[in-house]
Amino acid sequence: MTVTAIILAAGRGTRAGGEIPKQWQELAGQPVVAHSIAAFRRAGVGRIVLVLHPEDRARAAGLAEGVQIVPGGATRSQSVRNALESLVSDPPCHVLIHDGARPLVSARVVGRVRAALENGPAAAPAVPVTDALWRGEEGRVAGVVPRDGLWRAQTPQGFHFDAILAAYRAHPGEAADDVAIARAAGLDVTIVEGEEDNLKITLPADFARAARLVKEHAMDIRLGNGFDVHRFGPGDGVWLCGVKVPHPRGLQGHSDADVGMHALTDAIYGALAEGDIGQHFPPSDPQWKGAESHIFLRHAAGRAAARGFRIANADVTLICEQPKVGPHAEAMRAALAAILGIGIDRVSVKATTSERLGFTGREEGIAAIATATLVSA
Numbered sequence: 001m002t003v004t005a006i007i008l009a010a011g012r013g014t015r016a017g018g019e020i021p022k023q024w025q026e027l028a029g030q031p032v033v034a035h036s037i038a039a040f041r042r043a044g045v046g047r048i049v050l051v052l053h054p055e056d057r058a059r060a061a062g063l064a065e066g067v068q069i070v071p072g073g074a075t076r077s078q079s080v081r082n083a084l085e086s087l088v089s090d091p092p093c094h095v096l097i098h099d100g101a102r103p104l105v106s107a108r109v110v111g112r113v114r115a116a117l118e119n120g121p122a123a124a125p126a127v128p129v130t131d132a133l134w135r136g137e138e139g140r141v142a143g144v145v146p147r148d149g150l151w152r153a154q155t156p157q158g159f160h161f162d163a164i165l166a167a168y169r170a171h172p173g174e175a176a177d178d179v180a181i182a183r184a185a186g187l188d189v190t191i192v193e194g195e196e197d198n199l200k201i202t203l204p205a206d207f208a209r210a211a212r213l214v215k216e217h218a219m220d221i222r223l224g225n226g227f228d229v230h231r232f233g234p235g236d237g238v239w240l241c242g243v244k245v246p247h248p249r250g251l252q253g254h255s256d257a258d259v260g261m262h263a264l265t266d267a268i269y270g271a272l273a274e275g276d277i278g279q280h281f282p283p284s285d286p287q288w289k290g291a292e293s294h295i296f297l298r299h300a301a302g303r304a305a306a307r308g309f310r311i312a313n314a315d316v317t318l319i320c321e322q323p324k325v326g327p328h329a330e331a332m333r334a335a336l337a338a339i340l341g342i343g344i345d346r347v348s349v350k351a352t353t354s355e356r357l358g359f360t361g362r363e364e365g366i367a368a369i370a371t372a373t374l375v376s377a
């Protein structure tokens with residue numbers, strides 16, 4: 001199911017203090033809203049709509065690559081309406097509406113909301129109220145409010161796009177949040193488990209707490225490995241890690257059979273838990289017949305970037321008796337580094353034999369293993 005995240009960042013947030021709106025104040029070296037955008041990318045949401053106050057458009061120039069900008073309205077509800085209407089020409093199946101001042105939403109929370117939308121028209125995270133609740137008057141306790149069945153609402157609040165668009169179009173005015181508008185339209189809203197760390201920055205003291213949490217959760221490190229094999233057949237050379245190496249035979253495969261690049265591509269997909277080359281580029285699809293393997297590797301690297309990761313390093317080992325890899329290793333490193341968009345000092349290509357054992361020892365083909373490390377950007 002296609003999904004789009006709408007991140008609301010058009011408010012002025014005066015209670016948070018500071019000379020600029022809270023969503024643009026610095027948190028761990030980046031604007032608050034930049035953390036919110038990165039959170040959805042890490043959660044695998046590729047399409048993001050950022051709703052901005054017209055005065056703030058220039059502030060988004062450095063962080064809005066690949067993000068659709070929509071002007072906000074005078075109120076939160078109007079900003080959501082503007083974002084929803086901007087998607088009508090190319091609508092997603094589901095939409096996740098999130099407060100830009102909640103920079104610490106986790107992929108777990110986003111995943112719970114998305115999963116709940118498979119079984120209902122609306123879902124939202126919340127945490128149960130556990131503290132005693134008082135009603136106060138003139139600084140004194142005037143009564144106790146039962147907390148049974150009470151929840152503290154969070155975002156992202158998720159909906160079937162057509163349903164929430166119709167609900168907003170039918171709603172005459174403002175509401176506390178998107179769930180209120182959904183319920184006014186008769187939509188059932190599923191509560192999913194929220195998290196205490198998914199705080200909304202509202203007051204000056206919230207920045208200190210958010211900074212502590214960012215530090216605690218600062219780095220997401222992913223490690224993936226890949227393995228591939230191709231047999232020898234007719235040809236005048238083999239493609240290895242983006243370099244054609246002269247050889248009396250070639251490697252056979254549906255694409256150009258670059259065994260090293262295939263293993264590295266699978267390592268990146270593995271680190272993302274997104275399957276393998278065959279799932280993204282099925283060999284049953286004739287359009288990939290003879291395809292150059294850099295297409296696959298670029299796609300894997302793009303998926304990593306879209307989810308908020310950078311490639312920290314890549315390591316490829318080629319297993320063969322022939323051809324000799326050593327004379328070409330530096331060219332291979334350079335080719336892979338260029339495709340991945342990282343420094344050559346972060347790419348390793350090396351080779352070993354299997355001591356004349358097995359199919360590689362009999363020179364029937366070449367095998368490759370690869371490891372890739374991804375770090376949250």
